[in-house]
Amino acid sequence: xxxxxxxxxxxxxxxxxxxxxxxxxxxxxxxxxxxxxxxxxxxxxxxxxxxxxxxxxxxxxxxxxxxxxxxxxxxxxx
Ligand code: SF4
Ligand code: SF4
Numbered sequence: 001x002x003x004x005x006x007x008x009x010x011x012x013x014x015x016x017x018x019x020x021x022x023x024x025x026x027x028x029x030x031x032x033x034x035x036x037x038x039x040x041x042x043x044x045x046x047x048x049x050x051x052x053x054x055x056x057x058x059x060x061x062x063x064x065x066x067x068x069x070x071x072x073x074x075x076x077x078x
Contacts (some may be wrong), residue, residue, distance in 0.1 A: 014067075016064065029073060
């Protein structure tokens with residue numbers, strides 16, 4: 001499978017995706033292994049080959065909002 005490693009996504013760093021899986025590498029709402037984080041943490045990893053970048057990013061943003069609502073941060077929702 002081919003991944004789009006360069007895919008840019010405007011992540012607003014809420015940390016909800018990391019809280020959702022109770023990742024032990026999340027400290028103070030930051031990924032402590034960001035440069036070497038696994039493939040599954042990289043936005044291009046899950047993009048279906050037959051989906052446009054625009055549709056994928058829109059779907060991702062929608063999912064992020066849902067995750068943020070389900071896994072709010074401890075301070076001010078961050
Ligand atoms: S849930 Fe989305 S916006 Fe929040 S940190 Fe994860 S990728 Fe970024
Ligand atoms: S490794 Fe980093 S980016 Fe991946 S879930 Fe854990 S804290 Fe989040």
